Amino acid sequence: MTTANISSTDILDHVAPDSLKGIPRRQTNPARWNGGSWGAFTDALRSQNIEICEKKQTCRVYAVDSGGLASGLPHGVALARSAEQISAILKQAQLHRVPVTVKGGGLTTEGESVAFGGLQLDMRAMNRVLSVDAKNMTVRAQAGIYWHTLGEVLRRDGLDYLSAPLNMTSSVGGTLSVGGIDINSPRLGCSADQAVSLQVVTPTGEIKECSESENPELFERVLLGYGQFGVITEASMRIRKFTPLTMHYFYYGSLREAMEDLQLLVRGDAADYCGILTVLDKAVNLLVAFDSDERERAFFSGWRGRLRGHGQLGFALRMTWHYALRPWRIGEALYLLGRKRALEPAFKPEHHLEKNKIVDRTVVFSNSVWKFWGGKRMVIPDLATSAEKFVEAIERGNAVCRKYFPRYTLYCVGIKLSGRRERYELSCIPPDAEGFAYGCEFEPILGGEDYSREYLQAFKNEIYDIGVEMKTSYYRFGGMMKGYIRRVFGDELVEKHLAMKRAADPAMILNPDVIF
Amino acid sequence: MRDEGRKVDALIVGTGPAAAACAKRLTDAGYETVALERKELPRRKPCSGILSPRGHRFLIENFGPLPKEILHSPSSACGVKFHFPSMRTVSMEFDGGPTPHLNRKFADHWAMKQSGAEIHDRTEFIGLEDKGTHVEVSTRKEERIVRYRARFVIGADGPGLAVARAVYPDYAARLPWFVVGQKFHRIIDCPLDDKYFHFWFHPELGHYTWSHARDGRQIVGVGFLKGGNFDNRHKRVVEYLERKHHVRLGPAEEPEAVTANFGPSLINRYIFGRGNVLITGQAAGFFNMIAEGMSCALHSGAIAGEAAVEAFRSSKDAQRTYRGMIASEVRRCSDQWNPLQIAFGRPHEADFRGAMKKLTPGERLGILREMFSFIRLYSPLNWGRQILWQSLRRLLTGRYPATRWL
Numbered sequence: 001m002t003t004a005n006i007s008s009t010d011i012l013d014h015v016a017p018d019s020l021k022g023i024p025r026r027q028t029n030p031a032r033w034n035g036g037s038w039g040a041f042t043d044a045l046r047s048q049n050i051e052i053c054e055k056k057q058t059c060r061v062y063a064v065d066s067g068g069l070a071s072g073l074p075h076g077v078a079l080a081r082s083a084e085q086i087s088a089i090l091k092q093a094q095l096h097r098v099p100v101t102v103k104g105g106g107l108t109t110e111g112e113s114v115a116f117g118g119l120q121l122d123m124r125a126m127n128r129v130l131s132v133d134a135k136n137m138t139v140r141a142q143a144g145i146y147w148h149t150l151g152e153v154l155r156r157d158g159l160d161y162l163s164a165p166l167n168m169t170s171s172v173g174g175t176l177s178v179g180g181i182d183i184n185s186p187r188l189g190c191s192a193d194q195a196v197s198l199q200v201v202t203p204t205g206e207i208k209e210c211s212e213s214e215n216p217e218l219f220e221r222v223l224l225g226y227g228q229f230g231v232i233t234e235a236s237m238r239i240r241k242f243t244p245l246t247m248h249y250f251y252y253g254s255l256r257e258a259m260e261d262l263q264l265l266v267r268g269d270a271a272d273y274c275g276i277l278t279v280l281d282k283a284v285n286l287l288v289a290f291d292s293d294e295r296e297r298a299f300f301s302g303w304r305g306r307l308r309g310h311g312q313l314g315f316a317l318r319m320t321w322h323y324a325l326r327p328w329r330i331g332e333a334l335y336l337l338g339r340k341r342a343l344e345p346a347f348k349p350e351h352h353l354e355k356n357k358i359v360d361r362t363v364v365f366s367n368s369v370w371k372f373w374g375g376k377r378m379v380i381p382d383l384a385t386s387a388e389k390f391v392e393a394i395e396r397g398n399a400v401c402r403k404y405f406p407r408y409t410l411y412c413v414g415i416k417l418s419g420r421r422e423r424y425e426l427s428c429i430p431p432d433a434e435g436f437a438y439g440c441e442f443e444p445i446l447g448g449e450d451y452s453r454e455y456l457q458a459f460k461n462e463i464y465d466i467g468v469e470m471k472t473s474y475y476r477f478g479g480m481m482k483g484y485i486r487r488v489f490g491d492e493l494v495e496k497h498l499a500m501k502r503a504a505d506p507a508m509i510l511n512p513d514v515i516f
Numbered sequence: 517m518r519d520e521g522r523k524v525d526a527l528i529v530g531t532g533p534a535a536a537a538c539a540k541r542l543t544d545a546g547y548e549t550v551a552l553e554r555k556e557l558p559r560r561k562p563c564s565g566i567l568s569p570r571g572h573r574f575l576i577e578n579f580g581p582l583p584k585e586i587l588h589s590p591s592s593a594c595g596v597k598f599h600f601p602s603m604r605t606v607s608m609e610f611d612g613g614p615t616p617h618l619n620r621k622f623a624d625h626w627a628m629k630q631s632g633a634e635i636h637d638r639t640e641f642i643g644l645e646d647k648g649t650h651v652e653v654s655t656r657k658e659e660r661i662v663r664y665r666a667r668f669v670i671g672a673d674g675p676g677l678a679v680a681r682a683v684y685p686d687y688a689a690r691l692p693w694f695v696v697g698q699k700f701h702r703i704i705d706c707p708l709d710d711k712y713f714h715f716w717f718h719p720e721l722g723h724y725t726w727s728h729a730r731d732g733r734q735i736v737g738v739g740f741l742k743g744g745n746f747d748n749r750h751k752r753v754v755e756y757l758e759r760k761h762h763v764r765l766g767p768a769e770e771p772e773a774v775t776a777n778f779g780p781s782l783i784n785r786y787i788f789g790r791g792n793v794l795i796t797g798q799a800a801g802f803f804n805m806i807a808e809g810m811s812c813a814l815h816s817g818a819i820a821g822e823a824a825v826e827a828f829r830s831s832k833d834a835q836r837t838y839r840g841m842i843a844s845e846v847r848r849c850s851d852q853w854n855p856l857q858i859a860f861g862r863p864h865e866a867d868f869r870g871a872m873k874k875l876t877p878g879e880r881l882g883i884l885r886e887m888f889s890f891i892r893l894y895s896p897l898n899w900g901r902q903i904l905w906q907s908l909r910r911l912l913t914g915r916y917p918a919t920r921w922l
Contacts, residue, residue, distance in 0.1 A: 014592035015616040017576050020569065025576040032544050032632055063545060063829060071825045073546020116544055450826075450840025452819045454574075483577065 026483040029070070030513040033117030037096040038075050041119075044092045045078075050085055052076040052119070062103065062120045066167075068377035069453050070111025074101065074120035080144060081125060083199060083207045083233040090231070090510065091205035093119065097507045102227050104144055104171025109378050112226070112514045113174070123173055126233060129153045138196055139239050143173025143232040160242040163188040166411075173232040179224055179428045181439055183275035183287065186266040186414035190428070192223045193418045199234035203505030207233075220422035221500065224429075227511035228497075229504050243291040244357035245273065247347075250309025252284040253318060255398060257308045259391050259412060261286055266414035266436055267387075270303040271295070276412040279339045281398050282332065283319070289358075335407065343372055373409055375446050379456045381463035382441040384415070384428045385472040390438040396466045397442045404459040405444035412440040426489050426497050426515075430473040437473075464488075485515055524550045526824055527653055527666035529641045530673035531557060531628045532620075533571075533810045534797025534817030538670050539633035540578050541821025547828060549633040550664065552655060554676075557628075557637040561620035562698060562772035564728065564737070566593045566713050568804065568865045569612020571811030574818070579630040582616055586623040588730050590710055593617055596806055596866050597712045600886040601720075603760060604879060607712065608866035614711075617730070618810070641678045644669055646791040668824045668834060671795040672817055675777050680799055683790050684922060691780075692897050694723060697746045697773030698737035701754070702766030706734050708757075715806065717890040721753050723778075727763075734765055739776065746773055778803055781812075782853045783902040786846060787922040794838050796820035802845070805852035805864065812849045819845060839918055846916050856907045 017025045042052050053059075054076040063071050080086055093100045099118030106113045123144035130140040134157060141150055147161065148168035154160055164170075165180040176198070180191025188194065197211035200222050208230075210219035221229040252258035258276050265274045265288065273289035286309050290296040310318065323333040352360045385393045394412060401408040415437045417429060429437050442463050444456075464484050467474055473488065486494050498516050502508065508516070525547035528535045535551050542549040553559065565588055567575070575582060584591070595609035628635055639662065642654040653664040671679025677688050708714050710729035718725060724739030736757065738749045750768065757763035780786045780801025789795040796802075797813035804812055823838035851863035858868070872880050894900075910916055 014590075014594075014614040015572065015582055015587065017581055019592070019613050020573060020576075021611070021613040025573050027580040028577045029540070029544065031580075031630065032546070034632075059546070060829070071541070071545035071822075071829070117546075450837050452815075452841040452844050453822050454815050454818060455841075455844035 024483075024487060026486075028483045030116050032072070033075075033099050035075050035117055037098060038118075041092055041096040041098045042076060044096070045089060048088050050078065050088060052078050059120070062106075062115060062122070065103075065106045065108040065111055065113045066378055067109030067111065067380075068375075069109070069379070069456060070114050072111065072114040072116040074115035075117055077120045077122055079125040080121055080123045080231075080233075083201050086121065086201045086231050086233060087205040087207050089119065089121065089205075090201060090203055093509045094204055094505075094507045097509060099509050099512045101511055102173075102231055104174035105146060105167070105169045107165070107167055107170045107174065109380055112511070116513070118509075118512075121231070123171055123231075130234065132157055132159065132239075134159065137239050138236050140234060140236045141172055143176075143235055144171050146171060147175070154239060155242055158242050159239050162194040162238055162240055163191050165191060172235055172237075174227075176223055176232055176235055177225055177227050181413055181415060181428075183273040183289070183413055186274055186416055186436065187269065187272060189416040189418050190224075192423065194238045195219075195223055196236040196238060198222060198232050198236070200230035200232055202230045203507075203510040211236075217422075221504075223423040224427040225423070226514050228501050228515060229510075231510070244354060244359045245289045245291055246293075246296055246357050247273075247287060247289040249312070250286045250288070250307055251312065251315035252286060252309050253282065253315070253322070254308075255281045255284050255395065255410070256391055258284040258286050259394055261307045261309060262412060262414065263387060263390065263438070264306065265303065266438075268303065270299055274414070276410065278410040279336055280332070280408060281402070281410070283315075283336050283340070339372075346372065373411075373443055373445070377446055377451075377456075378443070379446070379460060380441045380443045381460040382439055382474055383463065383467050383472050384430055384433075384437050384439040384474055385470070386430050386433040387436060387438060388432075389430075389470050389472055390440075393466055393470055393472055394440045396470075397440060397463050400459065400462045400466070401442050401444065404455075404462075405446075407445035407447065409443050409445065410440055411443065412438065414438050426485075426493055428473055430471075432471070482513060482515060521663045521665060522550070523665045524548045525666065525828065526550075526668045526670060526821075527552065527651070527664050528633065528670045528672055529679050530671070530676075530797070530799070531559075531635060531637070532561070532624050532672060532674055532797065532813060533627060534674075534799075534813035534820070535670070535672035536624065536627035536631045537574070537578065537814045537817035538672055538796060538821035538824075539628065539631035541818050541825055543632035545825045545828075547825065549631075550666075551628060551631075551633045551635050552639045552641055553635065553637040554640040555637065557635065558621045558625035559637075560772075561624060562696075562774050563618075563620045563810075564698075564713065564726065564735070564808070565618040565620055565623075565730070566728070566808060567615050567618055568806075568808050568811040569610050569615050570865060571808070571814050572612065572615050574811065574814045575616075575627065578814075578818070579627050582623075583626065586619055586626045588617045588619045589732070590729060591617055592711075593713050593728070594711045595713070597709065597714050599714060599716045599718070599761075600883055601718050602882060602886060604875075604883055604886075606868070606871045606875075606883065608868060608871045611865045611867065641673065641682075644679070644682050644793065646793055648791070651792045667792065667828070669793045670817075670820050670824065671789065671793065671799050672797045672813075672820070674798045674813075675775050677777075677799055679789075679793065680787055680795050683793050683795070684787060687787060687922065691777050693742040694739050694776045694778055695742050695744065695746060695773055696724060696737065696739040696776045697750065697771060698735050699750055699768035699771045700730070700733045700735055701768055703729075703732070703734050704764035704766060706763050706765070707761060708734075708763060713806070716753075716756075717887055718756070719890050719893045721756060722749055723893055725753055727753075727757065733769075734763070736765070736768075742775060746771070776803070777801060779897070779899065781849045783899050784846070784850055784906045784916040784920050785922070786842075786920075788839055788842060789835065792834060794820045794823065794834060800842075802849050804849060806866075812845060815848075816842060816845045839921065843915060843918065846921075847910070850906065850916050851910070853903065854907045854910060855903065856911055 101115035103113040126142035126144035147164040271288035528551040531553040592614035598606040716725040722738040786801040802812035827834035851857040857863040
């Protein structure tokens with residue numbers, strides 16, 4: 001090759017990643033690891049009786065995450081059995097520089113739990129509840145357990161977790177690593193904030209217990225740490241008494257009014273659970289739920305009158321009038337009606353109701369939400385903002401959804417913050433949020449359409465660009481492109497965390513390409 | 517020595533941008549992929565080398581930062597200047613900022629190597645037979661016949677259309693072909709701004725006339741319907757540039773010309789293959805309006821790769837998946853030629869409407885008249901009615917009908 005025609009580095013800057021207007025670009029679709037030292041790595045592990053499966057059929061099971069867009073293939077898969085086994089794996093991985101990608105429920109959507117070569121560590125075999133302490137109201141569980149399983153075990157003793165993500169096939173370890181948001185997050189914070197202590201295998205293979213009093217730095221790094229600073233193998237979390245709950249829906253034609261009312265309820269601690277689910281931006285549903293009759297009564301006496309939402313009948317009349325004046329939008333009206341007919345029974349299933357109270361919220365929230373909003377491919381970019389920026393950010397995101405897709409939904413919740421924590425740095429919690437943060441997922445209903453990854457990526461980029469422009473964060477339930485991290489959080493903060501990562505993981509083998 | 521009858525997951529014919537993007541998707545997903553190239557790599561490729569901002573982003577996001585070795589000088593272009601017979605000029609900067617001026621010889625090879633696919637150069641595609649469960653491919657390498665057996669074959673071989681001809685034997689004969697040729701000149705005096713790509717809407721110069729700076733020389737290029745005389749056409753442009761723009765150039769050197777298939781993207785007549793054979797990139801008919809084929813080649817190639825990966829994973833019909841996924845790229849590419857989109861939308865990565873707004877109403881009217889007069893140059897091809905009909909379908913349904921694709 002010739003370089004004679006390149007006159008100066010100044011000229012080259014015009015096509016450097018930073019030259020692109022808007023968002024500086026980075027290689028976000030990583031190259032597959034070349035497998036150079038794989039043989040030596042597996043030999044070393046097998047000599048320690050650690051089983052690695054290299055069958056193509058098995059590896060193909062791990063080709064995608066829930067997003068279904070990024071396809072990868074590990075060289076081999078190990079089922080996590082114990083902290084000691086994971087420790088041995090990570091020690092050899094450091095030695096042979098083999099990337100290790102950890103997977104729990106695999107609920108990532110940007111390929112974060114997909115291995116582009118190297119070892120896939122499947123945590124789901126570590127799925128036991130180790131102890132329940134009803135006196136101190138804590139539970140100790142292995143990190144590969146699904147929330148659904150954890151909930152079932154706790155319920156035998158009349159207990160419940162505090163806050164869990166909407167999809168109950170998320171693993172506890174994965175959720176604590178990214179946040180975990182639910183409609184009880186306005187009261188109880190994100191799932192990561194309910195952790196009391198953790199057992200962690202560091203990237204260099206040390207097994208450490210950490211909490212606010214023991215190895216607090218590691219504790220703060222691992223929670224909301226996107227798997228960069230260790231593999232969570234066990235977690236102790238706060239729990240509470242199980243209560244059936246009563247749910248109410250209020251319907252809005254205006255997204256802005258619904259969001260303002262959501263903020264009103266969150267600020268005033270008016271409901272035990274609240275959130276917004278929309279059908280397009282036409283039928284906006286503010287849902288509130290209560291653990292006790294007292295709280296429900298207090299809501300109806302003190303708060304209901306201040307909400308601008310309608311009951312079902314009132315809203316139906318308004319919508320009928322709206323579409324009667326716009327007969328050319330009959331298709332949209334029929335879609336809304338069809339959606340209502342499908343959703344309503346699913347959200348109030350008789351077999352999970354007792355005296356009009358929902359007795360199994362995991363089934364209702366998890367199954368129903370994912371049945372109607374999930375799909376083989378899922379694209380869920382999101383924005384997490386301070387209270388002040390919430391409405392504008394979501395309205396702008398809604399406009400992007402409208403531009404790209406005929407059918408979509410928004411899911412918005414408040415997130416109670418647990419003071420100023422180190423774990424919130426470089427996380428879903430926007431640095432300017434005080435007391436509460438607010439998040440919104442923008443989820444197109446893809447249906448049977450085959451959208452190209454490039455098209456879906458363009459959609460995600462436009463949502464993320466809003467966050468960059470408005471200096472918000474992303475609660476990254478839907479993941480976030482690596483390319484945005486620096487732009488959103490700034491070089492100084494990213495360099496700080498990168499230095500910590502390099503110190504903790506010298507060969508940079510644990511969950512590569514997720515953030516750094 | 518390579519095995520005869522080599523079994524691979526996917527075989528890509530071509531090593532250009534579409535091939536590299538397709539290979540990237542397949543190799544990332546762990547599928548054994550071989551790319552065939554007729555020539556020895558790195559191979560020369562006649563091309564302006566000006567990539568659109570969207571293509572620039574794609575290269576960085578998928579293959580990493582661009583090494584200096586794959587760039588010409590000047591290493592970037594900041595926009596396009598349209599010139600008209602009245603000597604009016606419309607100047608537009610690219611929306612996404614300056615874009616790379618790629619040295620295709622090295623850029624294509626770099627991207628291909630970055631994709632991780634195995635490259636077999638000096639291997640010429642001869643033919644294929646789709647057996648339903650796999651495709652048998654014959655190639656020639658150093659006078660030997662070498663066979664491959666692949667689950668999917670992806671034709672990403674540009675306007676050579678070797679794979680397309682194997683699938684649709686009479687297709688190439690049905691296309692109106694253009695010749696796009698360029699010659700390099702030593703610069704004596706050139707007032708044309710070297711930061712821009714220059715394009716002439718001048719019916720007397722040719723169907724596609726351009727000029728830009730490269731490595732201290734000036735390229736003068738002309739496109740015309742096959743059958744015309746390249747040297748005469750080129751000479752006419754050089755004389756025009758000297759007469760009207762005071763461009764003084766040394767003698768022409770290194771003439772290079774290729775044939776190009778402009779038509780499919782204008783009239784929504786793309787070809788995407790049949791059965792287990794997917795056709796992508798320029799071979800499928802993707803070509804942007806400013807004659808920049810690389811960005812849509814990269815994106816359509818990636819989509820072909822995704823479709824193949826999806827078909828591997830889910831046993832879905834690869835053609836059906838590909839045709840579903842490619843619709844967005846068809847919209848993006850054909851919108852660039854769609855007069856309604858140009859008039860009321862923003863299909864290009866440069867702000868034509870914004871540039872026009874800076875002119876007086878009289879100047880705008882004059883330019884529109886000159887553009888219309890230029891478009892009439894294409895009237896013998898009978899595309900006008902088809903373009904209008906497709907534009908209306910796009911307006912009413914939001915998409916271009918897939919029924920017109922082969």
